[in-house]
Amino acid sequence: xxxxxxxxxxxxxxxxxxxxxxxxxxxxxxxxxxxxxxxxxxxxxxxxxxxxxxxxxxxxxxxxxxxxxxxxxxxxxxxxxxxxxxxxxxxxxxxxxxxxxxxxxxxxxxxxxxxxxxxxxxxxxxxxxxxxxxxxxxxxxxxxxxxxxxxxxxxxxxxxxxxxxxxxxxxxxxxxxxxxxxxxxxxxxxxxxxxxxxxxxxxxxxxxxxxxxxxxxxxxxxxxxxxxxxxxxxxxxxxxxxxxxxxxxxxxxxxxxxxxxxxxxxxxxxxxxxxxxxxxxxxxxxxxxxxxxxxxxxxxxxxxxxxxxxxxxxxxxxxxxxxxxxxxxxxxxxxxxxxxxxxxxxxxxxxxxxxxxxxxxxxxxxxxxxxxxxxxxxxxxxxxxxxxxxxxxxxxxxxxxxxxxxxxxxxxxxxxxxxxxxxxxxxxxxxxxxxxxxxxxxxxxxxxxx
Amino acid sequence: xxxxxxxxxxxxxxxxxxxxxxxxxxxxxxxxxxxxxxxxxxxxxxxxxxxxxxxxxxxxxxxxxxxxxxxxxxxxxxxxxxxxxxxxxxxxxxxxxxxxxxxxxxxxxxxxxxxxxxxxxxxxxxxxxxxxxxxxxxxxxxxxxxxxxxxxxxxxxxxxxxxxxxxxxxxxxxxxxxxxxxxxxxxxxxxxxxxxxxxxxxxxxxxxxxxxxxxxxxxxxxxxxxxxxxxxxxxxxxxxxxxxxxxxxxxxxxxxxxxxxxxxxxxxxxxxxxxxxxxxxxxxxxxxxxxxxxxxxxxxxxxxxxxxxxxxxxxxxxxxxxxxxxxxxxxxxxxxxxxxxxxxxxxxxxxxxxxxxxxxxxxxxxxxxxxxxxxxxxxxxxxxxxxxxxxxxxxxxxxxxxxxxxxxxxxxxxxxxxxxxxxxxxxxxxxxxxxxxxxxx
Numbered sequence: 083x084x085x086x087x088x089x090x091x092x093x094x095x096x097x098x099x100x101x102x103x104x105x106x107x108x109x110x111x112x113x114x115x116x117x118x119x120x121x122x123x124x125x126x127x128x129x130x131x132x133x134x135x136x137x138x139x140x141x142x143x144x145x146x147x148x149x150x151x152x153x154x155x156x157x158x159x160x161x162x163x164x165x166x167x168x169x170x171x172x173x174x175x176x177x178x179x180x181x182x183x184x185x186x187x188x189x190x191x192x193x194x195x196x197x198x199x200x201x202x203x204x205x206x207x208x209x210x211x212x213x214x215x216x217x218x219x220x221x222x223x224x225x226x227x228x229x230x231x232x233x234x235x236x237x238x239x240x241x242x243x244x245x246x247x248x249x250x251x252x253x254x255x256x257x258x259x260x261x262x263x264x265x266x267x268x269x270x271x272x273x274x275x276x277x278x279x280x281x282x283x284x285x286x287x288x289x290x291x292x293x294x295x296x297x298x299x300x301x302x303x304x305x306x307x308x309x310x311x312x313x314x315x316x317x318x319x320x321x322x323x324x325x326x327x328x329x330x331x332x333x334x335x336x337x338x339x340x341x342x343x344x345x346x347x348x349x350x351x352x353x354x355x356x357x358x359x360x361x362x363x364x365x366x367x368x369x370x371x372x373x374x375x376x377x378x379x380x381x382x383x384x385x386x387x388x389x390x391x392x393x394x395x396x397x398x399x400x401x402x403x404x405x406x407x408x409x410x411x412x413x414x415x416x417x418x419x420x421x422x423x424x425x426x427x428x429x430x431x432x433x434x435x436x437x438x439x440x441x442x443x444x445x446x447x448x449x450x451x452x453x454x455x456x457x458x459x460x461x462x463x464x465x466x467x468x469x470x471x472x473x474x475x476x477x478x479x480x481x482x483x484x485x486x487x488x489x490x491x492x493x494x495x496x497x498x499x500x501x502x503x504x505x506x507x508x509x510x511x512x513x514x515x516x517x518x519x520x521x522x523x524x525x526x527x528x529x530x531x532x
Numbered sequence: 533x534x535x536x537x538x539x540x541x542x543x544x545x546x547x548x549x550x551x552x553x554x555x556x557x558x559x560x561x562x563x564x565x566x567x568x569x570x571x572x573x574x575x576x577x578x579x580x581x582x583x584x585x586x587x588x589x590x591x592x593x594x595x596x597x598x599x600x601x602x603x604x605x606x607x608x609x610x611x612x613x614x615x616x617x618x619x620x621x622x623x624x625x626x627x628x629x630x631x632x633x634x635x636x637x638x639x640x641x642x643x644x645x646x647x648x649x650x651x652x653x654x655x656x657x658x659x660x661x662x663x664x665x666x667x668x669x670x671x672x673x674x675x676x677x678x679x680x681x682x683x684x685x686x687x688x689x690x691x692x693x694x695x696x697x698x699x700x701x702x703x704x705x706x707x708x709x710x711x712x713x714x715x716x717x718x719x720x721x722x723x724x725x726x727x728x729x730x731x732x733x734x735x736x737x738x739x740x741x742x743x744x745x746x747x748x749x750x751x752x753x754x755x756x757x758x759x760x761x762x763x764x765x766x767x768x769x770x771x772x773x774x775x776x777x778x779x780x781x782x783x784x785x786x787x788x789x790x791x792x793x794x795x796x797x798x799x800x801x802x803x804x805x806x807x808x809x810x811x812x813x814x815x816x817x818x819x820x821x822x823x824x825x826x827x828x829x830x831x832x833x834x835x836x837x838x839x840x841x842x843x844x845x846x847x848x849x850x851x852x853x854x855x856x857x858x859x860x861x862x863x864x865x866x867x868x869x870x871x872x873x874x875x876x877x878x879x880x881x882x883x884x885x886x887x888x889x890x891x892x893x894x895x896x897x898x899x900x901x902x903x904x905x906x907x908x909x910x911x912x913x914x915x916x917x918x919x920x921x922x923x924x925x926x927x928x929x930x931x932x933x934x935x936x937x938x939x940x941x942x943x944x945x946x947x948x949x950x951x952x953x954x955x956x957x958x959x960x961x962x963x964x965x966x967x968x969x970x971x972x973x
Contacts, residue, residue, distance in 0.1 A: 133575060134907040166829075175839055178829040183897050185904010187828075202908045234842030241797035242845050242865050246690060349794060352684045388621045396674070397618070403678045424685075426677060457625045464628030468645060471576055472912035 116308055117490060120315060122324040123296025125484065128311045129303035129477050137208050137304035138473045140200035141215055142485040144299075145292035147194040148265040148332055148415060154284055156236065156272015159192040161285045163232050165199065166190075169221035174228055177214060184210060194266055195414040196485040202473060205305040209314055216318035219293055222286075229282040237278070240271050248348035249355065249527055256525045259342045260359045263333045264415050294325035299484050303477035332415055335361060338521035347530040354528035356423040356431045358438075361521035362409065363514075364417035365488055373411035374499045375511035376419060380409040381458040382450060382508070383442070384421065388457070391423075394441050401429050401437055414486050419515050431526050442516050450505050463497055557920065557930050560753045566761045568742035569920045569930065570753055573913065579651060579746035580913035582921040583642040583658070586741065587768065587855065588734035590712035591637040591775055597722050599679065599714020604730045605633040605640055606675050611666035612657070620657065629654045631661075637708050638855045639925070640734070645914060648747045655756040662735055663763050667724050680716045690793050690966040691863075694801045697791060698861070698964045702780050702803065708854060733769030737761065743920035745913040778857025780805035781962075788875065788963035790972045798871040798967025799863070802878065804960050806851050806858035807951075809926050815939050816947035817860075817955065818851060822898045823890055823948075824882070825849030825862055830897060832881050837864060843874045860955060868968045875965075879958055886956035888949045895945050902940050 116128045147158050168174035181188040186203030188211075201211040244250045254269050261267035272280070300319065302311045338361065362376060363369045384391040384407030395402040404424040411417045423434045469475040483492050561567040593600040609624075609631060610617040624631055630645040631654070646654040686692045696711060703709035714722075740761065744753055783789075788800065807817050825833040827848035837847040849862035866874040910916050923932050 133573070134911050136907050136911065175829065182828055182830045182901045182905075185901055187905060187908060202905075204904055204907070231840070231842035235838055235845055238797065238843070238865065238867060239845035241795075241867060245796050246799075246865075248688065350688050352687055353681055386621070386625065388618055388625060393618065396678075397671075400674060400677070403681045424681065427681060457622060460628055461625050464647070467576075467628070467647065468578065468630070471578060471914070473908070475912075 120320050122322060124319050125299045126315050127301045127480055128308045131303055132305045135205050135305050137205050137302055137306055138202045138477055139211050140198055140301045140481055142196055142198045142299040142481045144297050144485055146196045147270045155268040155276040157280055157284050157288050158197055159271055160236055160280050161288050162190050162192045162197050164224055164285050165218055167228050168223055169217050174225060194270055212314050212318050220322055222289055224282050226282050248351050252346040252525045252527050255344055256359055256523045260523045263335050265332060266415050295319055295322045296324040297327055301477050301481045304473050341519045342523045345526045347528055351527055351529045354431050356435055357525040358421040359523045360419040360515050362417040362419045364411045364413040366414050367416045372511040372514055375503050375507040376409045376411055378458055378503050379508050379511050380407045382454060383407045391441055395437055401426055402434050412483055412486055446509055446512055450508055459500055462500055555933060558750055560750050562754050562757045564762050565737055566757045568744055568757055569924055570744040571916060574747045577648040577747050579646055579648060579748045580917040581644040581744045582917045584741040584921055585640045585735050586739040588640045589635045589638045591707035598710055598718040600722055600730055601635045602712050603679055604727050605635045607667055607727060608633045608661050610671040611668060612660035613664045617671050627653050655760040659760040667727050672724055676719050679713055680719060683713050690799050693791060694799055694964045694966040698801045702962050704781050706778050707775060708778055736765045736768040739768045741921055741924045743917045745917040775856045780859060782960055783962045788965045790969040791966045793966045795967050797865050798868050798965055799865040800875055800963055800965045801863055802961055802963040803859055803861035804955055806860040808858050809853045813951045815943050816951045819898050819943050820948050820952050821849055821851050821860055823894050824885055836877050836881055837874055843870055872970055882956050883958050885952050890948055892945050899940055903937055
């Protein structure tokens with residue numbers, strides 16, 4: 083419960099790269115009347131889906147790990163936990179219990195760019211959860227003892243997510259090394275020494291600064307009508323006054339001059355792994371014309387078992403047991419292009435690293451087959467179709483796009499934008515992000531005994 | 533191991549009460565004896581298909597060839613008919629067909645998702661894979677190496693280590709105790725002929741279960757059943773022995789089994805003998821477990837261990853059921869010097885429940901949740917298809933989607949107390965800790 087957004091994708095075992103992997107959207111023309119803004123600045127999107135008599139109600143705040151003050155890493159996520167405590171009218175710890183007693187599920191997730199809270203529940207209980215969610219937007223009350231106990235929970239969560247997994251320790255260090263200036267360098271859950279010092283006042287300060295209707299997007303999907311949602315939203319969220327918000331401005335990255343290389347040795351590691359991060363553009367950062375090409379490129383290079391790297395390193399040469407690439411281009415700050423390789427038994431990390439570079443060089447030199455491009459486009463587009471099946475799939479895509487300052491058009495036009503990517507675009511994107519490796523971090527995970 | 537558990541577990545989470553208004557379960561039968569359960573829903577042009585072959589999972593692997601079922605299912609998309617592995621995967625991508633095969637202790641499962649327009653291609657690939665697998669030498673060697681490496685990589689995970697040891701202690705010599713992936717040595721003793729033999733003796737019409745949900749009519753499904761499964765053999769080979777009933781053993785002593793591991797947070801797996809899915813007391817036990825440790829904030833373990841004391845991020849219990857037995861298992865992860873405290877609190881809570889501490893109010897709340905949340909879990913084609921498959925495997929009846937509510941609501945506090953008293957004897961609790969334990973550094 084109460085988790086971060088992490089993506090796990092491997093066939094035989096799992097790697098969570100702490101990055102969203104693909105930012106696909108869906109071809110759709112969202113009716114204009116389904117997307118509206120209340121007088122206090124709250125944006126509302128209604129997505130109808132009548133398959134089951136249920137709704138998903140999610141509020142997305144434009145605040146996350148990157149908005150944390152220096153020395154307070156983890157406060158965004160800590161506050162997310164504390165939001166489940168209580169308000170003037172809901173006793174501490176009762177929020178989730180009321181939801182479950184009514185046959186619903188609830189949870190929340192914190193990301194670098196946003197924080198979101200949701201409930202899934204029978205359609206006729208929408209009013210109940212909306213009333214409660216609107217209430218805790220402004221009426222949170224915290225008991226000092228609850229805060230201290232919950233801080234212990236978060237420290238345990240950090241041990242569970244990071245400290246227990248050598249790979250995640252390395253990933254955390256790599257992130258801190260990739261970003262020289264941007265707050266993406268901090269771990270989302272917070273550094274342990276920072277978490278230990280967080281207190282009730284830190285949480286309340288952060289809450290009062292960022293939680294407001296004009297800093298949020300409400301998305302309701304399921305068996306509902308637009309007019310019903312609108313009436314309820316006016317009634318419960320509409321009465322909350324808007325707030326003066328500071329613009330979200332973040333430091334940018336200086337020119338990177340040296341590629342970085344981190345080796346993490348841990349007795350628990352049985353077989354070595356290679357991970358690479360490349361600083362990349364995103365829709366909001368750098369040369370965003372490369373974003374669609376990079377989404378496609380991560381498919382073509384290492385997105386599946388038919389990808390170039392998998393075919394070359396795993397199937398043809400047997401040098402690796404697994405290869406994956408990923409890219410996240412829907413972000414408030416810079417994007418990251420990532421590579422993961424698990425070398426075969428007895429194969430050195432350095433060997434697969436060179437092979438990776440060779441495959442990329444060859445692709446840049448010899449070009450990419452049209453068939454290969456078409457197939458990858460197909461896969462990306464079909465994922466978008468399947469995402470429509472289910473209460474939350476498409477709603478979460480819209481939410482995570484809108485909350486990062488992009489328009490509905492990004493989702494609605496996504497398919498045609500992917501379709502228009504050419505071979506030349508792909509090569510240019512590869513040159514721009516991968517060939518120039520000063521802004522990259524290479525991580526090696528291994529046992530000290532090898 | 534994690535995945536295997538989640539299959540039975542998932543089904544039980546799903547098995548929690550129907551109020552699906554417009555759902556109509558239909559049976560399609562064709563002349564070759566193959567049948568399927570389906571729900572037609574044309575709201576999106578997509579179809580989810582699930583296929584199971586019963587009693588062909590890892591518990592049936594021959595001695596010395598442990599890991600056979602697992603490697604066989606990993607080989608199934610590595611080429612069939614004229615298609616190499618890559619050619620097959622290229623077609624799947626081109627047509628946007630999702631196709632993968634998994635196995636657990638008991639069964640093998642095929643999961644497919646396709647756009648309506650490619651249904652024919654999807655079933656054609658299914659037919660090829662089932663009847664003309666390639667099992668090319670190079671692919672076989674590679675997959676064997678990949679699994680061998682996975683076997684090693686899994687040992688990095690304290691969760692895996694704890695679970696494996698718990699199973700060994702609880703299941704003793706029963707095949708359920710085995711590692712589904714086998715070992716490097718057992719994998720090396722598996723030949724290509726073993727794979728072929730495995731498939732032909734296990735993938736038959738009499739242990740075949742099928743479900744489909746989405747934009748497909750009965751007539752369409754019937755024609756695909758005819759073409760895709762017709763050439764399967766009639767009966768699963770009698771060489772497949774039936775397993776013995778699972779006897780969950782008692783722990784040797786009251787102290788946990790401790791496996792030292794260099795981590796700051798220890799993890800513990802604890803648990804008891806449980807029930808089979810068809811046990812008359814299944815529903816009372818299901819409610820009992822929900823109240824004890826469903827993982828939400830309305831469970832006792834979450835309240836006592838996390839909310840009140842901040843001892844853990846996740847703490848839960850669940851019921852896992854197999855064809856030949858069942859267990860109730862739990863999990864907690866706490867900083868090393870506090871792990872004993874977590875276990876003590878968990879034990880105390882279990883003792884209370886065994887001693888009739890569950891209140892009528894708690895039971896009513898649990899019922900409300902399980903009844904009300906059911907449609908939330910079936911909001912997409914794949915989940916519904918999984919559920920239809922499960923309904924057939926467990927022989928729950930075609931009206932189960934409507935019946936489920938009543939079965940939950942009929943459970944009385946007296947029944948819950950009776951089954952708690954029977955299952956939750958604290959002296960029977962097997963506990964494995966990976967990390968450290970006071971006095972055992």
